[in-house]
Amino acid sequence: MAGTDASIYRQFEEAVRRGRLVAMATALTGPTIGAKMLLWPGGGSEGSLGEPTLDAAARERAAQVFASLRSERLTVETAGGPVELFLDVQPPPPRLWIVGAVHIAAALVTYARALGFYTIVVDPRTAFAAPERFPHADELITRWPDAVFAEVGLDESACVVVLTHDEKIDNPALAMALRSPARYIGALGSRRTHAKRAAALKALGLEDAQIARIHAPIGLDIGARRPEEIALAIMAEIVAVMNGKVE
Incomplete structure (x- = not known):
């Protein structure tokens, strides 16, 4: 050789x-x-x-x-x-970054781990991001997600799901994710909520093409209502994106 x-x-x-x-x-x-x-x-x-x-x-x-x-x-x-x-x-092993330690996140961690994802839940609110609520997550980080993303650097294998409904947490995290090569970026909320979010992201300097990367309303349309069903719809959309079935 x-x-x-x-x-x-x-x-x-x-x-x-x-x-x-x-x-x-x-x-x-x-x-x-x-x-x-x-x-x-x-x-x-x-x-x-x-x-x-x-x-x-x-x-x-x-x-x-x-x-x-x-x-x-x-x-x-x-x-x-x-x-x-x-x-x-x-490619590196897929990582699922979940912003927001909410009920949907708990089910999402379960589904993601079953599919071989490394799961990280990030939420600065310690009342939500408690270890007893997420014993099955690979990592639980009680810090602002945009600061975490800036440190670690999101790569092409990263999937980012934003769930808090708190603009102070969600929008800076989305801004960081949209400036990265993350494979999937999704955000919880209605179309009206997303329109408001898009305006806020523009104010943060994001362009239309970057904002268009966000999957919102998040998840495949399976008529999901309960947190577990919404988590299933999100995970299904992530798999579809990774397999090239959804852009």
Whole structure:
């Protein structure tokens, strides 16, 4: 194995171990078969597939596979003929950030954990965010969520659900989430509430295209009424988004 490939493998392995989004491009056919290139979100890369045309194709396709979080095989036409590439995407484990330690949140944690999500409930109100109410959550944080988001940095595997109905908590949290590459962002409330929320977010400097990322009213329309049903509708929408069935 070449020294460069060994370095790329080490970086790839380290990124996966640390839960960082990364992809490895490999030439499956052609004169440079086996050549590898490490790809990062944002356009960064290391190594080469042995031909500028292949490198450019891998970088161009990387944005799409990072957005879908799915590995992909593609054919690239070169001067020497078609070459098959494989882009192996390794997303970090999905994390569900729940803003608001309300009744819906308790059921949402249960459903999310059953689906393999790491669950974090964030609420500065200690009367709500009590350990005895959320013993099943992976983390319970009694701080302002926008400050937490600013520290941790939401990545492409993050899903954010905002549930408090308190503008002082919800809107700054949404503003931080909308400026991140979070996979899913949803907020509880009626269409009228969301219209008011959108105006407040514009006042915070968000653009229409950013605000349009919010799923509101939150959840798939299954006629949900009880907290457990609303949580089920939210989780179903998150799964649909992650599987590419809903934008």
